[in-house]
Amino acid sequence: MKKNFFKNSFGNEILFSKKEYLDRVKKVKLKMSKNNIDVLLVASPANQFYLTGYDGWSFYTPQMVLISLSEKYPYWIGRKMDAVGAKFTAFLDKNNIVPYPDHYVASQKIHPMDYLVDFIKSKKLERKNIGVEMDDYYYTAKWHDILIKGLPNAKFLNAFLLVNWVRMIKSSQELTYMKSAGKIANLAMKKAMEKVDVGVRQCDVIAELNRYTTMGTNEIGGTFTCKPPNAMVGKFCSAPHLSWTEEKLKKNEIFYIEMGGAKHRYHVPLARCIFTGRAPKKIKELSKIIREGLNGVLNKVKPGVTGHELENTWKKIISKYGVKKDSRIGYPIGIGYPPTWGELTTSFRKGDKNILKENMTFHCIPALWLQNYGIVISESFIVTKKGAQRFTNYEQKLFDLKDFQ
Structure with missing residues (x-):
């Protein structure tokens, strides 16, 4: 950098x-x-x-x-x-x-x-x-x-x-820092997922993640983020804002991780899940629905659209599969100090008529928290004239152990 x-x-x-x-x-x-x-x-x-x-x-x-x-x-x-x-x-x-x-x-x-x-x-x-x-x-x-x-x-x-x-509207220098934060988030998520295995403690996975958010890449040094990762396993994935434990990972569990990379207080969040075994067909299909809905939203992004329109795009896609979600699917990001990296101004939700403008930055997180588990695939992005430009390039899928072996 x-x-x-x-x-x-x-x-x-x-x-x-x-x-x-x-x-x-x-x-x-x-x-x-x-x-x-x-x-x-x-x-x-x-x-x-x-x-x-x-x-x-x-x-x-x-x-x-x-x-x-x-x-x-x-x-x-x-x-x-x-x-x-x-x-x-x-x-x-x-x-x-x-x-x-x-x-x-x-x-x-x-x-x-x-x-x-x-x-x-x-x-x-x-x-x-x-x-x-x-x-x-x-x-x-x-x-x-x-x-x-x-x-x-x-x-x-x-x-x-x-x-x-x-x-909310970022300068070119601010976007430079956020792009660096995105590279850190990308690497840290990868290293955390590589650490996941049956018998490994949850806290050891997050320690690896924190190591890389702090160390950064070879070219970009990291720092502390404004909040710890949200990291839940198994049934605890049905709650969105819990933390990891010292328990060892068991076979056939979902590990849900929402984290962020930070550069000079500018944050880029990223969320993915990994399954410690062979994911059931139902869970795989649900992750594909989330991915389809997420990319439908990203394809809709441009200056002039509203949070209401983006949420409506998501809702139309998931409703085809009988899926419902009653919480917002996105919010603006940038400078982060405890307790949040959110800017608190607007949301991607029904009725939100605030207009997206060029060089605004958002985290779209269309997670689904169900009775016994939760699934998430998220993206942070810049609003450009041509649409949404992602800060990370991490693969959009429900991962499993074989992806890192």
Whole structure:
């Protein structure tokens, strides 16, 4: 992978150019203006990363990015020891990296939001319309309570997903990172499935998968993903979000794996199943139906179609075989921080009229979770003028042991 050579004001290499970051901020400001928001407080680590480049495992303590319509650059406000990390990863200069003292951390008397209240007052923004990410995982009830009590003359507005919608259309540099993540996902899935055998512990298979998502390929180094794989065996495959155990694999079981490759926080998910023996005809036929439906959806993808249309394409195909599915079959992907690589904005489901646009990226996962087992074949892709462009090239099938022997 070609190394980037963008540098911030501290001389440190960063992931995107200053121009790209400022273009992102400009797009967010346009949405702020349309929603009558003067000041935006960004709690989501994924959105903070998108707007500033800041990337550290520091979101277990309060931190915030502040964007004001009256200022060109955002402010990153966080713990003093983590301000050093901002100098290494963010595009901001020192005046826009605002550290709060460590005595605010885990204190029963004062809170980092008290510091933020004082900062907002120092900028004469305490009477403005302030947008906050009300439903974000990282914006707590206590944070909101401190802010509204500390800023009684401000009007607080819900700005949840405001930045997420801007993030959906990817730049060429973002797509480069996602294509790298796809190559890592491809390799890691292959190595995990090669490890599968009767008598092998489930955890050893996932250890092999994690080894390759971290190590990457010979050309592309990997890193940690924002969430562990969903990995279920046998009857547990009927539940979509469980984890592996230390149990040894038995003959004639399905091993269901949904995982992701990551490059610079950009994620590409991939899901496949392997059968530890000779799969029954019924299960083989079901996997073929899923593959047919998946590719019907991918063939339908183009700028201008909606999630509703894609789900309807899937439904028409599977209904020919008497198969039903009542959950969504896809969602947008990109930057991932715990607990998700999903962008939370739209879905491939009945009634979703949001329009797909060029350079949006999605994970189509038309899995079927039945009473005694589950089957999945998924694809992550880019929306292009010509249709869906896959991030991986992993074979679409229900695998069995003989495929790797």
